[in-house]
Each structure stands twice: as structure tokens, then as C-alpha cells.
Amino acid sequence: xxxxxxxxxxxHLTTGDAVLEITGLSVDYGVGERAVRxxxxxxxxxxxxxxLGLAGESGSGKSTLAYGLTxxxxxxxxxADGKVIYHAGDGSGPVDVLAxxxxxxxxxxxxxxxxxxxxxxxALNPVDxxxxxxxxxxxxxxxxxxxxxxxxxxxxxxALVGIPADRLDSYPHQLSGGMRQRVMIGMALALEPRIVIxxxxxxxxxxxMQRQILGVFSSLRRRLDFSVIFITHDLSxxxxxxxxxxxxxxxxxxxxxPAAQIxxxxxxxxxxxxxxxxxxxxxxxxxxxxxxxxxxDPRSLPSGCSFHPRCPKAFDPCxxxxxxxxxxxxxxxxxxxxxxxxxxxxxxxHPVAGPQNPAADSPV
Amino acid sequence: xxxxAPGVDAVTPQEPVAGSVAATPRRLRxxxxxxxxxxxxxxxxxxxxxxxxxxxxxxxxxxxxxxSDILQxxxxxxxxxTTHIGQDIFSQVLxxxxxxxxxxxxxxxxxxxxxxxxGVTSGYLGGAGGESLSAVSNVFLVxxxxxxxxxxxxxxxxxxxxxxxxxIGLTSWAWGARVLRAQTLSLRRRDFVxxxxxTGEPVWRIVIFEILPxxxxxxxxxxxxxxxxxxxxxxxxxxxxxxxxxxWNWGAILYWAQSQEALAIGAWWWFVPAxxxxxxxxxxxxxxxxxxxxxxxPRLRSSGSAxxxxxxxxxxxxxxxxxxxxxxxxxxxxxxxxxxxQVAEINAEDGAR
Numbered sequence: 001x002x003x004x005x006x007x008x009x010x011x012h013l014t015t016g017d018a019v020l021e022i023t024g025l026s027v028d029y030g031v032g033e034r035a036v037r038x039x040x041x042x043x044x045x046x047x048x049x050x051x052l053g054l055a056g057e058s059g060s061g062k063s064t065l066a067y068g069l070t071x072x073x074x075x076x077x078x079x080a081d082g083k084v085i086y087h088a089g090d091g092s093g094p095v096d097v098l099a100x101x102x103x104x105x106x107x108x109x110x111x112x113x114x115x116x117x118x119x120x121x122x123a124l125n126p127v128d129x130x131x132x133x134x135x136x137x138x139x140x141x142x143x144x145x146x147x148x149x150x151x152x153x154x155x156x157x158x159a160l161v162g163i164p165a166d167r168l169d170s171y172p173h174q175l176s177g178g179m180r181q182r183v184m185i186g187m188a189l190a191l192e193p194r195i196v197i198x199x200x201x202x203x204x205x206x207x208x209m210q211r212q213i214l215g216v217f218s219s220l221r222r223r224l225d226f227s228v229i230f231i232t233h234d235l236s237x238x239x240x241x242x243x244x245x246x247x248x249x250x251x252x253x254x255x256x257x258p259a260a261q262i263x264x265x266x267x268x269x270x271x272x273x274x275x276x277x278x279x280x281x282x283x284x285x286x287x288x289x290x291x292x293x294x295x296x297d298p299r300s301l302p303s304g305c306s307f308h309p310r311c312p313k314a315f316d317p318c319x320x321x322x323x324x325x326x327x328x329x330x331x332x333x334x335x336x337x338x339x340x341x342x343x344x345x346x347x348x349x350h351p352v353a354g355p356q357n358p359a360a361d362s363p364v
Numbered sequence: 365x366x367x368x369a370p371g372v373d374a375v376t377p378q379e380p381v382a383g384s385v386a387a388t389p390r391r392l393r394x395x396x397x398x399x400x401x402x403x404x405x406x407x408x409x410x411x412x413x414x415x416x417x418x419x420x421x422x423x424x425x426x427x428x429x430x431x432s433d434i435l436q437x438x439x440x441x442x443x444x445x446t447t448h449i450g451q452d453i454f455s456q457v458l459x460x461x462x463x464x465x466x467x468x469x470x471x472x473x474x475x476x477x478x479x480x481x482x483g484v485t486s487g488y489l490g491g492a493g494g495e496s497l498s499a500v501s502n503v504f505l506v507x508x509x510x511x512x513x514x515x516x517x518x519x520x521x522x523x524x525x526x527x528x529x530x531x532i533g534l535t536s537w538a539w540g541a542r543v544l545r546a547q548t549l550s551l552r553r554r555d556f557v558x559x560x561x562x563t564g565e566p567v568w569r570i571v572i573f574e575i576l577p578x579x580x581x582x583x584x585x586x587x588x589x590x591x592x593x594x595x596x597x598x599x600x601x602x603x604x605x606x607x608x609x610x611x612w613n614w615g616a617i618l619y620w621a622q623s624q625e626a627l628a629i630g631a632w633w634w635f636v637p638a639x640x641x642x643x644x645x646x647x648x649x650x651x652x653x654x655x656x657x658x659x660x661x662p663r664l665r666s667s668g669s670a671x672x673x674x675x676x677x678x679x680x681x682x683x684x685x686x687x688x689x690x691x692x693x694x695x696x697x698x699x700x701x702x703x704x705x706q707v708a709e710i711n712a713e714d715g716a717r
Contacts, residue, residue, distance in 0.1 A: 031672050031690070068687065075682035078672060081691040098689040105686060 018087055019194050019227045020046040020069075025082030027061070027068035036298050037080065038064040039251045043325070046195065048089065051221065051228040053242030053259065055235045055274065059295045061251040062231045063118070066197050070113060071097065071105060086112060089194065110137055113195040114188040116181075118203065123184060124172040130183055131168040134158070137190050157186035161216055178209040185217060189224065197229045202237070214241050236278045239263045247271045250296045250306035253325055257343030267328060267345040269311045305348065317348045326352030399658060405651030412645055415458060416465040423455035427612045438633050445633035448624045456612050457637050463613035464595055464645070467529040471594035474533025476587045479540030484579070486541070487548025488571055498545060504538035513597065514606045524611065528601065532594045540586035547582055551575050581660035588653045592646055599642055614638040 027039040039061040046052050054062040067073040069084045084097040086108075100108055117123045124133060134154040138145055145153070155165040161182035172180055181201065188196050198217075202210040218241065221228060230242055238245050239259050246256040247270060255268040266272040273291035280286065293310035296302055302309050308318035327342065328350035425431075431450035438445045444453035486497035509532075516531045551557060552575065560570050602615025603622070617638040621627075626634035671679045675692040682688065 028690075071687040071689070072685060073687040074684045077687055078682070079687055079689040083692065096692075098692055102686050 017048050017089070018045045019048050019089065020044075020087070020229075021083075021085040022046075022069055023083040023085070025065070025069060025084065026080040027064050027073065028078050028080040029064075030076045031078060035078075035080075037251060038077075038298055039068055042082070042253055044246060044253065044256070046227050046229060048194075049221070049225050049227060050243040051230055051241060053238035053245040054229060054231045054248060055233060055238055055245060056248035057233060057295045059298070060248040061298075062233075062248050063199055064251075065248070066115075066199055066229060066231055069097065070109070070115065070197065071100075072115070086195075088112070107141075110188075110193065111141055111191045112193050113197065114191070114193045116184050116188050116196065116198045116201045118199045118201075124180055126172050128171075129168070130154075130158075130170050130172065130175070134168075134183070134187055134190065137187065141191055153190070157190055158183070160189065160220060161186040177205055178213060181205065181209075181213055182216060185213070185220075189220065189226075192224065193226060195227050195229065197231070199231045200233070201230075203232070203234075210237065234278075235274050247274065250301055251298060252306070252346065254307065254347065255343075255345045256325070257345075261343055267343070267350050268307075268347045269313050269349070270307050305346070313349060315348070321348075322346075323348050324352055328352065399655045401651045401658070402655030405648045405655060408644055408648035409652065412461060412465060412641075412648070416462045419458035419461045423452075423458040425452035425455040427451060427456040427459040435629070435631055437631075444637045445631070447620060447634060453617065453634060453637060456617050457614065457641060460613040460617060460638070461641070463525050463611055464598060464615075464642075467525050467532065467598040467613075468591045468595035468645075470526075470529040471533035471536065471598075472587050472591035474530060475537040475540060475590040475594070476583060478534065478537040479544060479586060479590075480576075480579075480583060482537065483541035483544025484548050484571060484575065487545035488552050488567070488575065490552075501538045501541040501545070504535065505542065507535065509535040510597065510600065513601060514604075517601060517606055528598055529594070532597050533590075536590055536593055536597070540583075540590060543582055543586060544579060547579055548575060551578055581656060585653050585656050588649050588656070592649045595642070595645060595649075614642055 022042060022044040025039060025042045025044075026037060028035040028037050030036060042065055044052070054065065056062050064073065064077070068077065068079050071079065073079075079098060082098065086095040086097055088095065095108065095112075097105075097108065097113075124130075131151065131154050134157055135150040138150045138153055142150075151168070154168060158165055158167060163179055163182055163186070167175065167179070172183075175183065185201075202213055205213065214237070217228075230238065232238060235245075239262070242259045244256065245259050245262045246253045247262070247268060248254065249270050255262065255266065255271045257267075262271055263275065266275050270291070273289070276286070276289045277291065279288060291310055296306050296309075302319070304317070304319040304321055305311070305314075305323050308314040311318065323346040325344050325346040328345050328347075329352060428451060431446070431452075433442060433446045434450045435448055436442055436446045442452050442454060444457060446452060447456075482497050482501050486494040486501070488494070489497070512535055513528075513531050517528055520527050557570060557574050560574050565574070598613065599615035599618070602613050603618045605619050605623075615638075618635055621631070621634040621638075624631075624634075626632070671681050672688050672690065673679050674688045674690060680686075680688050
């Protein structure tokens with residue numbers, strides 16, 4: 001099915017040292033009583049060298065989450081609550097991104113965390129050469145570098161993403177869409193960040209180009225050892241590319257599990273619906289089914305589990321109580337023997353084990 | 365069924381949202397007025413419109429009537445004082461509002477109609493026809509409007525406000541036409557227009573139903589802008605005495621104040637009310653224009669001005685790239701998430717076994 005699914009889990013994943021820890025992150029649009037909560041109480045951990053996929057329908061809050069945790073959300077977006085801890089891994093101690101000053105934030109960005117934007121093809125300035133745009137970030141963050149060194153680095157970056165160095169003097173319109181995308185990826189890696197956030201980086205490209213770019217990106221990730229948060233609504237892409245997948249719905253994470261487990265055995269009915277929305281290339285034939293209804297309006301989320309109006313398996317507690325994200329009880333104590341292949345789900349069909357489980361002491 | 369979850373309250377920080385949902389449709393209907401700029405602007409404008417309609421009826425004196433109260437300051441009898449020949453300035457301001465409003469809005473309507481006709485047609489047609497229409501509007505753009513208006517109004521001294529409004533309207537449309545032409549040029553090759561053309565819609569239908577609705581905001585703001593311009597022009601005409609003195613308007617009051625050296629003799633009540641009225645009306649129309657801009661382009665709304673209090677208690681401006689943090693869960697030291705503690709617990713049990 002996929003490249004790495006059936007093999008043993010790579011070593012660096014089982015060690016599971018966190019690069020980014022997100023705790024209780026909530027993001028609002030607007031302030032005061034008219035504020036709309038787009039992301040509520042998200043807990044996520046990104047580990048070293050892993051690709052964490054964020055999937056969900058349009059409006060599920062996946063991009064808002066990414067921009068909220070990097071504090072790139074334009075007004076009227078505000079981070080309502082939460083913590084985002086970045087571990088540099090070089091002994092300099094954790095950095096709280098949400099507590100950084102403006103100057104600190106400027107320094108932190110690109111050097112530690114870089115982003116490949118949604119409309120990456122349009123993110124390049126059409127009147128500047130590729131070289132100018134590649135060296136721009138070096139000029140800002142590494143003032144000690146000379147012009148020749150910067151050009152040398154730009155050449156390296158282009159080589160890294162498989163573009164010949166003679167393209168340095170090209171303008172963006174002289175490159176193809178895929179090449180522009182690769183320039184953007186090269187630019188994101190210019191300062192060797194530990195985290196790269198990719199916000200639907202391949203949405204505007206055809207599947208062949210998608211595959212090529214993700215191939216380049218995968219090999220770079222193995223070589224340069226950075227972690228990736230990959231945002232997309234294309235779950236099929238994530239199953240191939242990501243190590244772990246977090247499914248978002250109505251601003252919350254409803255399921256988080258290793259990619260292969262989500263693909264084989266989705267626990268949340270929403271994940272199941274998403275997985276049945278695209279055809280599998282191999283394996284037995286199965287019926288394609290969409291998810292009926294449309295995503296909820298964040299101004300008036302349904303009571304209880306926000307998915308219950310669309311859920312084919314909704315039952316009694318769904319409309320009353322919001323399920324807590326946690327390790328499902330039926331997985332038993334072996335459900336998460338290590339941090340890497342632990343899975344969590346927020347669904348009353350799979351109640352959380354232990355004292356946090358409200359359904360356990362109910363007669364249902 | 366006693367379903368009590370200790371964690372549930374923690375993950376549902378929102379209040380019930382039912383109330384806000386019920387209130388939404390009413391808000392949407394009044395969305396334009398809920399903008400404070402629009403509300404203030406339209407309130408002032410409504411007052412002036414009311415005065416324009418009933419002003420001459422409620423004026424306490426005939427504005428041209430002489431009396432023996434010469435050059436008196438504001439009093440209970442003469443709210444805005446009197447002129448050098450004892451005319452009541454309050455009555456003059458009330459009476460003059462109608463002329464100003466009429467000329468402003470009539471000229472605005474005329475100029476907007478001509479601007480739409482010339483701008484959209486020349487933009488959509490292209491070719492020789494479009495170019496010549498564009499050339500005509502360029503010619504009108506470089507005509508010095510005020511001297512032309514002075515010449516025409518002095519040539520037809522009995523024409524009254526109609527002539528003044530028509531002349532102002534017919535000389536001030538060129539800017540609007542240029543803006544509309546530019547926007548039409550960009551719209552006419554868009555895919556939805558091409559699609560309409562491919563399905564065989566006639567030109568008039570494409571222009572009226574496909575292109576014009578996209579120009580509504582530009583037309584509206586160009587109308588308001590032209591009204592401001594027309595009011596200023598009429599006041600200026602009257603102020604320099606070019607409009608004839610058969611009718612009162614704010615400019616005529618200023619003309620007399622100027623010619624009798626009201627400033628030098630300290631008769632501030634003579635020119636301040638009229639000047640303030642002009643400024644207020646201009647402000648009201650400008651506020652309306654800003655409101656239209658914000659309605660059309662939501663990104664203009666409150667960006668740059670809104671401030672929030674972040675978790676440290678400082679007030680910070682909302683700006684791109686530095687999202688404010690309103691609350692910062694607990695103390696700075698990192699506390700493991702729920703899932704993490706469960707994992708630790710499970711690992712500990714595994715180890716014990």
C-alpha cells in the first residue's frame with residue numbers, strides 16, 4: 001500500500017523527542033462577544049523528523065491552527081488561549097512561541113520554523129530574480145554572510161530541490177509551476193529550520209507534479225532531519241506521505257493516529273467518511289461514499305460532538321456531551337505502548353479508558 | 365443518565381451560541397447602518413435633507429428681509445445673528461440648504477449617469493468607438509471646469525439652480541468615467557463575461573447583468589464623491605459672486621460676509637455657521653464613502669485601529685504577522701498534555717508488569 005507502512009517504525013520516531021508541543025491552543029476570529037472560535041483546545045505534539053498530517057474539510061480549522069501556532073494569523077484572528085513550546089534540541093531550552101516579543105518572533109521565524117504557503121506559486125515576486133528572493137532571507141537573518149556566500153548558498157538550495165544553478169537568474173514567470181514550488185521549498189529550507197509547515201503546497205498542481213515534489217521533499221527531510229506539519233484536505237496524499245495524521249473537524253482534532261492505522265482502521269466516523277471519499281489504487285474494491293451534509297458553521301456549532309448531525313453512527317450521548325480526545329478504552333493498555341504509534345480519538349463509540357471516561361459509569 | 369466528565373468543561377470554553385444565532389439575521393439587514401461611520405454620516409445627512417425640505421418653511425424670518433437689528437451677535441431672536449442690513453443669518457442658512465443639497469445631488473446624478481454611459485461603454489466596446497469615447501472623457505478631464513462653469517452661469521443668469529447643477533454635472537463626470545473604464549477593461553475579459561458572450565448573450569445584457577453589478581461599489585462611491593465636489597463647486601461659485609444673487613445658499617452668505625469684511629469687524633457669526641455647515645455636510649458624505657469602501661472591502665474594516673489586551677495586560681494593535689495572544693494557559697513551565705500523561709501512566713504500568 002504505502003512505502004513505509006508495513007516496515008518497522010523508524011528509530012527516530014520511537015525515541016519520540018518532541019520538537020513542538022501545542023497545549024490547549026484555541027484561536028478566535030474577532031474579540032468580544034462576536035468572536036468566532038475557529039480552533040478550540042487543540043493538543044498536538046510534533047516529534048523530531050516526523051511528518052504530521054493535518055486533514056479535514058474546508059473550514060475545519062487546519063490552516064487556522066497552523067497560522068495560529070506561528071502567530072501569522074492576520075486580523076481579526078487572535079490566539080485565545082494555549083501554549084506552543086518549541087524545543088530547539090541544541091541545549092538552548094524550550095521557547096514559548098506565544099510569549100515571544102515581536103523582535104523575538106521575527107528572529108524565530110524562518111530560522112526555526114518556515115512555511116510553504118498555500119498559494120506558493122504566487123508567493124514569488126514576479127519582478128525579482130529567483131536569486132534575489134532566495135538570498136533575501138539570508139540577508140535578513142545572517143548579516144555576517146557576504147554576497148558571494150549568499151549566492152553560493154542559493155546555488156546549494158536550488159541543487160537541493162533539483163533545479164540547475166543556471167536558473168538563479170531566472171524570473172518566476174520563466175519557471176514552470178512545479179519549479180516555482182520547488183524554489184519555495186528551497187527557500188523554506190534556507191536557514192535549516194527544524195520545522196517546516198506546508199499549507200496545501202500541492203493543491204494547484206497536477207498529480208504527477210505533486211508526486212515529484214513530495215518525492216523531493218521526502219528525501220530532503222530524511223537528509224536534513226526536519227519535522228513537517230503538512231496541511232491538506234487530500235487524505236490519500238497524507239496516507240502516503242505522513243507518519244501520523246490528525247483529523248480535524250469543527251475546530252477540534254477528532255482523531256490522531258499513525259497514518260497506516262488511520263488508513264486501515266479509522267475509528268472516528270468522520271475519518272471513515274473521509275477515507276471513503278477517494279478511491280484506493282490497490283486492494284479490494286470498495287464503494288465510494290461522501291459525507292452527507294456540510295461542515296458546521298463555527299458561529300453555531302452543534303451541541304455535543306459537532307459531527308453528530310452528519311454522523312451515521314450517532315447515538316444517545318453524542319448530542320449532549322463533547323467527547324474528549326484520548327486513547328480509546330478498547331485498545332486496552334497496549335493501545336499506546338510508545339509515543340509514536342499511540343492513537344487517540346474523540347468519539348463516544350470509542351470511549352476513553354480510565355477516569356476521564358464519562359460513559360464508563362453510565363448504563364449505556 | 366449521569367454523564368459527568370471532568371474534562372468536558374475544560375474543552376468547552378464557549379458560552380451557548382443560540383442567542384447570537386438568533387440575533388444574526390437582524391444584524392445582517394442593518395449591516396450597513398451598524399457601521400459607525402455610515403451611521404454618523406447618514407444621521408448628519410438626514411438632518412441636512414430634512415432642513416433642505418422644511419428649511420424655508422420653518423425659517424423665522426424672510427432671509428432677504430432688512431431690519432433695524434444691524435450686525436448683532438447671536439441672540440434668542442436671531443440665533444446666528446444678523447448681517448450689515450439686518451438680515452437674519454439663521455434664516456439664510458436654513459433657506460440656503462435646499463439650493464446646496466439640490467445642486468449637489470442633481471449634479472451627482474447627472475455626472476454619475478454620464479460617467480457610467482461613457483466609462484462602461486468605452487471600456488466594453490474597445491476599438492475605435494471605445495477609444496473615441498475615452499478621448500472625449502480625456503478632453504473633459506483637462507477642461508478647467510470652474511472657469512467654464514463661471515462663463516456658462518454668467519451667460520445664463522436667470523437659469524437658477526437647474527443650470528448650475530447641470531453644468532457642474534456635465535463637467536465633472538470624467539474622473540468617474542475613467543475609473544469605470546479601467547475597471548470595465550479588467551472585467552470584460554474575465555471568464556464569466558467570456559462565458560456569457562459564448563452562450564450568445566447580447567451586448568446590452570452582458571453589460572447590464574454581468575458587468576454593471578460588479579461596478580456597483582465604484583459607482584456608489586463615485587456618486588458620493590461627485591456630490592461633494594458639486595457642493596464645493598456651487599459654494600465656490602456663489603462665494604466668488606458668479607452665481608447671481610437671486611437665491612440664498614451657503615456660498616452667498618459667505619460672499620456677503622467677505623464683501624462686508626465680516627472678519628475684520630469681528631462678526632464671526634456671519635461666516636462660521638455657513639462654513640461649519642459646509643464642513644459638516646462634506647464630513648457626512650465622506651463618512652458614507654468610507655462606509656461603502658468598508659462594506660465592499662471587509663479587510664478595511666477596523667484593521668489598523670482595533671486594539672486588544674493580550675495576556676500580559678498590554679494593549680496591542682492587531683496587525684498582520686503578529687497575532688496577539690489573549691490568554692496563555694497557566695504558568696510558563698510546561699505541563700504535559702492529557703494524552704501525554706496517559707501515555708506515561710500506561711508506560712509505567714507496562715514497566716511494572
